[in-house]
Amino acid sequence: MTRLSVARLSWIPAIVGGTLLVAALAAFVESSSSPSAAPLSMSQISAAQLAHGGISLSATRGAVTVGSAQAVAIAQAQFPGFPVRQEMLARLKDIHTSVDRDCWVIDMTPPGGLQVPGGPAEARVRPSGNGYLIVVVDAQTGQFLFGRSAR
Amino acid sequence: MRVAIVSYLACLLVLVSLLTSVQASASGGGDGCNPNGAQTYLNYYFDGWTQPGNGYVMYGAKADIWNYSPYVSSVNGRTDASVVTAWSMLTESTFSYWEQIGWFEYPFGTRHTVEQGYGPGYSSAVTNFDPAQTINTYTTYSVTAAQSRIGFIFSFQYGSNTSWFTDAPHFVPTAAEQYGETHSLADQMPGDHRSYYYYETFQNAKYQDNNHNWQSFDGSYSNGTYFDGYKASSTEIDIYDRRGSCP
Numbered sequence: 001m002t003r004l005s006v007a008r009l010s011w012i013p014a015i016v017g018g019t020l021l022v023a024a025l026a027a028f029v030e031s032s033s034s035p036s037a038a039p040l041s042m043s044q045i046s047a048a049q050l051a052h053g054g055i056s057l058s059a060t061r062g063a064v065t066v067g068s069a070q071a072v073a074i075a076q077a078q079f080p081g082f083p084v085r086q087e088m089l090a091r092l093k094d095i096h097t098s099v100d101r102d103c104w105v106i107d108m109t110p111p112g113g114l115q116v117p118g119g120p121a122e123a124r125v126r127p128s129g130n131g132y133l134i135v136v137v138d139a140q141t142g143q144f145l146f147g148r149s150a151r
Numbered sequence: 152m153r154v155a156i157v158s159y160l161a162c163l164l165v166l167v168s169l170l171t172s173v174q175a176s177a178s179g180g181g182d183g184c185n186p187n188g189a190q191t192y193l194n195y196y197f198d199g200w201t202q203p204g205n206g207y208v209m210y211g212a213k214a215d216i217w218n219y220s221p222y223v224s225s226v227n228g229r230t231d232a233s234v235v236t237a238w239s240m241l242t243e244s245t246f247s248y249w250e251q252i253g254w255f256e257y258p259f260g261t262r263h264t265v266e267q268g269y270g271p272g273y274s275s276a277v278t279n280f281d282p283a284q285t286i287n288t289y290t291t292y293s294v295t296a297a298q299s300r301i302g303f304i305f306s307f308q309y310g311s312n313t314s315w316f317t318d319a320p321h322f323v324p325t326a327a328e329q330y331g332e333t334h335s336l337a338d339q340m341p342g343d344h345r346s347y348y349y350y351e352t353f354q355n356a357k358y359q360d361n362n363h364n365w366q367s368f369d370g371s372y373s374n375g376t377y378f379d380g381y382k383a384s385s386t387e388i389d390i391y392d393r394r395g396s397c398p
Contacts, residue, residue, distance in 0.1 A: 053277055078280075079261055081230040096279060115231045116278045118267045120246040120328050121197035127275050129193075135280075147263065147280030 042107055043086050045132045053150035055134070057090040060102045064089065064139035071104035071142070075135035078144050082108040082133070089139060097146065102139040109133045114149050182287065183222035184343050184397035188336030188377070192226045192233050198340050198378035198390040199237075199330030200370030202358050203244075211359030212239045212327035213293035214368070217341075217352045218254055220286045222395075224337035225258035233258065233334040236265070237341050237351055239292045241305065241324040248322040250305040252292045254284065262286070266294075266307045270322040284310060289352075295359065296324050327358040329368065331378075331390050340378040342391030349397070350381065350389035357386065 039047035040057040050057060068087050076084070085107040092103040113130030131151040138145055202212075216237050226232040238253025248270045255265040262283035269276040284290040293308045302321050331341040331351055342351035356368035367385035374380065380390040 052274060078263075078282075079230070081259060081261075096277075110229065110231050115193070115229075115234065116267070116276070117193075117195065117234060117236075117332065117334055118249070118251065118276050118278065119269065120240060120242045120249055120326075121195075121199070121201065121330055121332075122246040123249075125247065126195070127269060127273070131275055131278070144282060149278040149280070151275035 040088075040090055042088055042105065042134075044109070045107060045134065049132060049151065050134075053132075053134075053148045054095040055148060056093045057088070057105065058093075060089055060091050060139070062102060064102055066104065066137065066139050066142045068104070071137040071139070072106060074137050074142055074144055075104075075106040075108060078135060078147065079108050079133070082110060084108055092136060094136075094146075094148075099136070099145060103145065104137040104139050106135045106137065107132065108135050108147075113151075116149050182220050182343075182349070183339050184392075184395040185222045186337070186339045186377075186392050186394040187396060188338075188394060190224060190226065190335055190337045192224070192335035192337070194334060194336075196333045196336070196338075196340065196375075196378070197330045198332075198375060198380055199328065199353070200368065200372040200380075200382070200388050202327045202368050202370040204326045204358075206244075206325060207361035208296075208298075209241060209324050209327055209358055209360065210297075210363055211293065211295035211357070211365070212241050212329065212368075213291060213295075213358075213365075214239050214329050214353040214356040215289040215291050216253060216329075217350075218284045218286045218288050218290055219341040219351045220256060220260070220262065221333075221341045221392075222339035223256050223258045224335050226335070230259060230261065231257055233338050235331070235333050235338050235341065237331045237353075238265075238329070239294060239353075239356075240328045240330075241294050241296060241326075242328060243323055243325050246326070250294050250296075250307070250324070252294050252307045252309060254290075254292075255280075264290075264292075264309050268305060281309070281312070289354070291355070327368070327370075329353045329356055329370065329388070336377065339395060340390065340392040342389065343395050343397045344379075344391055344393055345397050347381075347389065350391045352387065352389045354383075354387045356388065 114133040136145040240251035242249040264281040357365040369385040
């Protein structure tokens with residue numbers, strides 16, 4: 001083996017190591033900026049509107065045991081007669097309840113928005129009503145977790 | 152002949168039970184009676200009491216509230232109009248911001264435990280719907296505030312559940328309220344006029360003072376045109392609808 005050949009071979013570990021490092025960095029950057037990490041919207045409720053209600057949605061992290069029809073039936077039992085505009089399977093994080101799990105999120109907003117009065121008897125401003133209504137069902141247990149309304 | 156009479160009576164019994172169930176669902180599935188009032192949705196009607204405080208921070212408001220199921224009117228068949236509710240609340244001197252918890256009932260018997268918050272920076276109130284408590288039972292509905300570095304953090308409890316937390320920075324709670332609330336004269340204010348036993352009761356009503364001690368709520372109350380109340384003690388108020396077709 002010539003001196004040149006030995007010198008070339010000595011570069012191989014460095015090249016392989018560098019390639020692996022670049023690949024790892026690329027994977028990290030990819031995972032950090034992956035579209036699945038960004039908050040998801042529903043078809044008629046934006047991610048910003050959901051965030052105002054304390055909720056962010058992202059891609060699910062595993063298989064679920066509750067199907068769409070079952071989740072909708074559970075939601076309709078909580079709000080009978082309300083329309084179902086969309087059902088969506090997502091990872092749901094909620095700042096108000098600390099829920100962080102795969103859920104069915106069902107948009108049951110009535111036409112024109114949900115009427116939700118509120119506020120003190122003496123209030124002059126009533127910033128309630130005409131908001132969305134989502135109903136959240138645990139995708140593993142089928143438990144009704146909560147409904148949420150905001151604008 | 153005897154078989155025919157028995158069959159006829161059986162059919163009559165089924166018919167009567169069906170009619171009774173339809174009437175019950177129209178009145179919300181519970182205790183309610185139709186007040187036969189005009190449809191005035193959307194307006195705000197209240198019956199209850201206010202504890203205005205003395206200018207100091209108020210850290211909590213709670214009461215054992217009877218889970219009454221009133222008559223709730225519907226506007227054009229909407230499932231979300233109107234709504235009747237009874238609640239306990241922390242608010243502040245201008246009544247611009249609040250955190251409240253209680254029961255809600257929409258038309259056709261849709262009931263939930265509801266927490267609602269509104270503070271500076273909120274573009275609208277945020278409302279949370281939890282499973283309903285059993286009607287004709289008492290539930291302790293409580294909202295408390297804890298001072299933190301960023302402001303006040305409000306937490307809500309009903310029964311044995313700690314249900315919801317929210318941040319409302321820069322909102323300093325200094326007053327408390329406990330009310331029944333309707334949104335049309337066609338709705339029934341919780342409680343009816345028959346007797347004490349049918350009132351909507353807020354008992355063991357307390358507010359938490361600036362030293363974190365629970366005090367008797369002892370709020371201010373005044374009678375209204377359509378609704379009435381009875382201040383049974385410094386920790387209990389009973390409200391009811393003066394109208395109604397209750398027997």
